[in-house]
Amino acid sequence: MPTSKAELLQGTLDLLILKTLAAGPLHGYAIAQRIQQRSDEVLVVEEGSLYPALYRMEEKGWIAAEWGKSENNRRAKYYSLTRTGRKQLEEEKALWGRICRAITLVLEAA
Numbered sequence: 001m002p003t004s005k006a007e008l009l010q011g012t013l014d015l016l017i018l019k020t021l022a023a024g025p026l027h028g029y030a031i032a033q034r035i036q037q038r039s040d041e042v043l044v045v046e047e048g049s050l051y052p053a054l055y056r057m058e059e060k061g062w063i064a065a066e067w068g069k070s071e072n073n074r075r076a077k078y079y080s081l082t083r084t085g086r087k088q089l090e091e092e093k094a095l096w097g098r099i100c101r102a103i104t105l106v107l108e109a110a
Contacts, residue, residue, distance in 0.1 A: 013045065013053050014062075015096055018081065018089040021063060027076035028054060054079055062088050 020026065020034050031054075032045040057063045062085035070076040081089070 013049060015092040017053060018085055018092060021079055021081045022089060025078040025080035027070055027078050
């Protein structure tokens with residue numbers, strides 16, 4: 001079991017948010033929870049990083065937001081992927097794959 005939390009590498013938050021929203025609309029707190037749960041509690045997304053990223057991604061047209069009711073009947077902004085966001089997710093995943101391969105090459109070098 002992991003014993004410590006990890007900070008996200010710069011540039012990975014967009015990818016994680018897009019991937020999380022690919023399953024369906026969520027409000028901000030639920031996005032952060034889902035990322036933390038799916039990472040076996042290793043990745044923690046702080047509000048100070050999450051909401052600026054959501055606003056930036058909304059401005060770019062990758063996600064759309066609309067107001068709705070949360071599980072506890074509170075007003076919450078729900079975010080969902082747009083068609084442009086789905087395309088961006090595929091581009092981000094491809095880039096992440098190239099980065100992982102490159103880092104692996106460096107780490108495995110003699």
